Amino acid sequence: MKLQILACAALTLCSTTVFAEHIGSVDTAFKLIGPDHKVVVEAYDDPKVAGVTCYVSRAKTGGISGGLGLAEDKAEASIACRQVGPVSFPAPLKQQEEVFNQSLSILFKKLRIVRMVDQKRNALVYLTYSDKLIDGSPQNGVTAVPVDRNTLIPVKK
Template identity: 60%
Template sequence: MNRFRPFMAFALAMLPALAAPALGQTRVGEISTTFRLVGPNDKVVVERYDDPRVANVSCYVSRADTGGLSGWVGLAEDPSRFSIACRATGPVSLPAGLPQTESVFRQSASPLFKALTVTRILDAEKRVLVYLITSTKLVDGSPYNSVTAVPVETAAR
């Protein structure tokens, strides 16, 4: 039992961070997909995340949200099914010091150790920001992913 103590301490310390909503998240809408007799229905949720470091880039994520009794009390594990589309909502320019790869958003997808993560990748050669959404777990991830790209404005010549 003592050998599990460090793991349990880490797990308890991480719970608030995993349950916290991502910054800049706005729920745009939702559609019920499965009727549940007890608790809320299963649904597809659409949320908007504004890139915190690149002005005028908004990412729209659709994801499955498990309902029922376990979903209602917060114990359901949402499936790793999602899609992402990012768009320029105004002029897009690269801020100074933007890293080549950076985790932009993270949202819990289960009570323990599963999260959706959006990573921004800079394609400097083509002047494009690539956004990749994946599902991560403490032990293993998921092969499900989705990708989108937003062009960066080029200077007038």
């Protein structure tokens, strides 16, 4: 019974995961059985800002547990968000909002990306970090995308 509850919880978490576009990866450690440990690079298009994509690099655990999807990936991640086309805003943005999250383990650990609006500098600031149900990680990464002064960022009041 406990195994069934655990499986249902895992499926629920997996179903809410944001899928990133895989850009590439490099192996960091050879594993005799299962996939190697690696660093993966993924792209996330900001769903509320046309023309901005965030690139995140993060560790992906290999081995038997990694191959089965049971491993807990490390909390370290790096982020770089860039203007990849004309920037536009279909609707006003919240001052601060989580725009992506991705599961890093079968239960309770997520990589999160939060967008913040820096109105004074007319820029979008993106922060990546991981959290866990009990104890998150202070390791984080930050990047900013300047927006042309002629295009004011609309913010919800």
